[in-house]
Amino acid sequence: MSTAREAAPLVEASGIVKRYGPTVALQDGRLTVRPGESHALVGRNGAGKSTLVSVLTGLQAPDAGTVAFDGRPAPPLSDRDGWRAKVACVYQKPTVVPGLTVAENLFLNRQPAGRGGFVSWRRLHSEAARLLETWDVRVAPDAVTAELKVEDRQMVEIARALSFGSRFIVLDEPTAQLDNREIERLFDRMRALQESGVTFLFISHHLQEVYEVCQTVTVLRDARWITTAPVAELPRAALVEAMAGEAVAAHGGAAHRRVDQDAPVRLDVRGLTSEAYEDVDFRIRRGEVVGLGGSSASGKIELAETLAGLHTPRTGRAELDGVPLPFGDVPKALKAGVGCVPRDRHDQGLVPGMSIGDNATMTVLDRLGRFGLVATTAKRGRAEQLITRLDIHTEGPDQPVSDLSGGNAQKVVMAKALASDPRLLVLINPTAGVDVKSKESLLSRVDTAREDGTAVLVVSDELDDLRRCDRVLVLFHGRVVATHPAGWHDHELIASIEGVQDAEGEDRG
Template sequence: MDPAPPVAEASGIVKRFDSTVALDDARIRVGQGQTHALVGRNGAGKSTLVAILTGLLTPDRGTVLFDGEPAPRPADRDAWRRRVACVYQKSTVIPELTVAENLFLNRLDRGRLGLVDWGRVRRDARDLLEKWSVEVDVRLPAKDLSIEQRQFVEIARALSFGARFVILDEPTAQLDAAAISRLFHRVEDLQRQGVTFLFISHHLQEVYDICDTVTVFRDARHVLTAPVAGLPRAELVAAMTGEAAAERRTVRHPPGPERATALRVDTLTADGSYAGVSLEIGAGEIVGLAGAAGSGRNEVAETVVGLRAADSGTVQIAGRRPRPGSVPAALAAGAGFVPRDRHQQGFVPQLSVADNSTLSVPHRIRSRGFLSARRRDSLTRSMITHLAIKTPGPELPVAGLSGGNQQKVVLARALADDPKLLVLINPTAGVDVRSKEFLLDKVEETAAAGTAVLLASDELDDLRVCDRVLVMLRGRVVATMAGGWDDHELVAAMEGVDLDA
């Protein structure tokens, strides 16, 4: 019997945008029932390949096959939806519509009078979610769903068109460890039901956790395809970067106990989020806040910078007590902030690199009472150089940058006013390996210059730069880990597991 053809196969793919070669003789072959990883640094060509596999772009040269048959004509969108679907890092659900409305958007059956039978729509929506084991109330507005629930709704919507090949584009970038585990269990369940996945991630451990095969792109070309089992992590990183992975040091040497206190949090409490949280960070020190789903780590960090207001307790930044729930007050007190979701909170896509980098520091670019474009661009150019932002100039819209460079712009704004305290939440989410290393190096460099750092994350690589890590569980600090901690001990504390039990 002939083996089943691959679910999707692209070969000899070439795509150029003016003088830029986005894909150069690229290829990928995704077998039936696999979870196949596609990895590579920003600019490697992953996004362009996804656009070609979903029919949004037409290659200049090369072929795309689904189940051994040629891809549909570009204009036949219904035929594409029946073959492939993509769940993007940035959600495509419409927040103001209900789950049911999102599931059947542009597919609502109308009766003879042109009216929609909403009762039937909700029943069909429940049946669809039940078929794919998604537990969500179809009457809820999508804006009330968690990021995880939105992803499951998008997967169910994609499968409702008949596609059994789903591309997951950075699906874990905004999820915590517990939600990632649930997503992976759902992917495995769907695999057993005949669904094939192309999994795109910058987190290499996830490739080993969930994928059968991995394909590496570098500099617009295919570099490697190999079974995940038996592929050493160092070889995978080397294929992505073109060089051996560098070792990060695990223990820093911050200033001594005589350093000034940059952040003091005293018995901070917010009902339903965290309770009795106290911590202190000295100038030049990096302190991590770690925890799994519902731990309160992100909420505490957001309270420090004024995105939230606590019910009780106090926050002092560089000796000043900013007004609770006020971001401008926290910034004026000396804080800089990198939020958890750069797309929603970090930048304005259509504004330039210069405008985004200086949004929070108008006082630094004024001249005679007016905002000075010359001062703005001068300040921006210095930050472009300092953070190695790849852009033709300050005037380029941030939407035109890669994910790693967008995150550098967000960091640039956080550092634009020489903060006494830098607060970061998931600072390397959705960026490639090299950008991740660069960003964490800059965090260490910033601390070495005397800035205190509060870093909230459940990414172990992020937390390794910390001098100590405070572990939160169900809204409370339950453990403090000194630098050089053991992975198993930290993860066990985050998940509430006693290794000695």
């Protein structure tokens, strides 16, 4: 696509800065997309991709920097029609209304009017049929959108975007819910649309897809632009290195003692299968810390949540100290010996209207009294122990948990998980949104749990969270595709996560 690279930019963003309070989400965002190309935007979670897309699609204004389309400044945020005519985003989660027909979704809030100002259903269906035919979207206008396959819903969203006049489409993780044949059909449709003058910004965690369907790639890392290069001129090892960073790539996992291979198995997982993962087998021994790595669509979080009692798999089993774990029942999982730090402390980890003490002890109330009554002194004493153990900076157990900083709030979530003295500790993104000092304090709890003989499962997007693990399992499209013992290098782990060959050439995907 050399002609595309020689053409004037269709979209150009430069010097984009976006802050949320003290957090810098994007420090130096840059992107230049030529007409008629498929341009990949890649980077690890937290690199700034979503923030840049929100600026490119007019959902929020940058604090600094400029966005231009065809050499002209982007419309003001209030001009939604102006933005729709420039750019559209097809997200991983569909934005169509499932209960409406394809035609109704295509012209939602702009249905053609007939006599008396009422909707002209005949015109609606004929215009929808014409639009679908123009862009070779092979679905019926009167089909109910909820009954469509994922790939067809995506094409309906693309057709709707094109109907506003936009020829620049952002595809955000479009293959996350597709199987291999559906992915290939999507790529065929993308190539056909490119021939018709449509330009794509393609966001994916699976780098082999970048090489299959894109001509140019831009890498973000640590909220900054790193490089933009033709895909054909950028070896996979160089792309992984750009995402990981040279200094980081040379840094191995933290060294610690080896787990005794004769130690008893605490968690034994066999053949677990659900819609998010397939035929997963692994074991965690007493005092062993195992990590789960993978992209957001790998199935790693769903797998961890299954072990914590949030979901029920279709098939397979998991035993804790030889006793089957109860699936789909969080209270039973807690009684079985599972403690969990959930993925989102705001929605799943804390009750904001309650005190620190109430939050920290809610998993052990049955141990703090008799006959269904909770002894106030026992609860307060237990809460104070946990506050000291986790080094929670607070005025005391009665302080509202909503008063705490992010790091201290996360410590309360960890305290709640540890309060029951679990034999299996499941940690899902345990250091998300906390400062460096709090992160180190939280991760030191992993070492303490190891010393206590707890089996620990750490699921995280952060490489630093995984360095304390004795080994890291990598999930790709729901399957365990690689195991990295302690001492791994960043580029090796990232290569497995992205499903590409690592530096040694071993295909782990």
